[in-house]
Amino acid sequence: MIVLVMACLSACSTAYYNSMEKFGVYKRDILVDRVEEARDAQEDTKEQFNSALEQFGSVVNYDGGSLEKIYKRLQSEYDDSVAAAEDLNERIDDIEKVAEDLFEEWQAELNDYSNAQMRRDSAEQLRQTRHECNQLIRAMRRAEDKIPPVLAVFQDQVLYLKHNLNARAISALQDEYISIKTDVAALVAEMERSIDEANVFIEAMQDAS
Template identity: 55%
Template sequence: MRTISIKSLFLLFSFVLLSGCSSMYYGAMEKVGIHKRDILVDRVEDAKDAQSEAKTQFASALEQYQSVVTIEDQALVDKYNLLNDEFEDSKAAAEAVSERIDSVEEVSEALFEEWQDELSLYSNASLRKQSAQKLATTKRKYKSLIQAMRRSEKKMKPVLAAFQDQVLFLKHNLNAQAINSLKGELKTIQKDVARLVKEMENSIKESEAFIQSLSEG
């Protein structure tokens, strides 16, 4: 049982990452018993958590948008500030998702490269074949996972763009006419957010299945 968490060790070896040498980082982690497979699982979990947080944030932003376009008797400046804050938080959440997905890709590439190279070290042909089959199966599952993550990431961009348009419009048109003009966009944004949430939920399920397959392996 490890006495040091993976996340703590990430901080411990952060200076290696700053040097830009991933191989040194992975080597240092392996010396304390944490392998690329462990790091990959941890990063997939982080990406899943980031997507869950982003899904919640987008839903919150939509709620604030709805309050702006459906309530006419209100302090428009205060409502704009609330909506703008939600937009900024949504943008930050989207960036966090992209960073998590990038980190998953980085460690998975290193893991698969190492796995492939080590196939040549087997003296037992049967074990080599089993390992190669496991590698191929894991790659297929990973491909499905990363595609689901990237689809979710792609869905965030038009939603963010739509929110930004509305925030900018409100910023320069804080009046009743602006509110009436925005009402027509509400259904479109609702549909976009619904699609985004569905994609994120699918990606989260893929993450959970991938982690489970590694645990069973």
């Protein structure tokens, strides 16, 4: 069953690449597009987690009002954060898939060269591009790895507030806020480093085209 699914996915990918090539869009171009999409998803994720942190901060400064409404706002921010994280994960997966297909094709086509110097130059360019792409993916995964612990804390706070709609729950959130703020700051910093690397990679790929 797994083999059949993989074969279907491979066939779909091949059909997609062939279709895009008819319009002059090749795997290299698709890879750049995927990196741009993942970079933008990182920007969205960064903004969403900052928004969630801001909402938690408003709870810390609670000075009256409906706790039920506060809970619903926090739950909404948590749900949006989960959605942003899932979208980012898919975007990075897309980069890995296209990169794997691109480098596999590139490696195979080295054998088509009759000029030895051109073959060596292309092989070196392949090695460098693969290295830079792998480095970028690692940076994106490092940033992504900081998301689950933050989400776990967010979820704990949302659930605690849901089950204890009272001043004691607000007090518990206040005690955790500094820790949450520190974790989100570390996540955002890692995201920004990864976004910078994505921009460098995109520029290098465009300059080489």
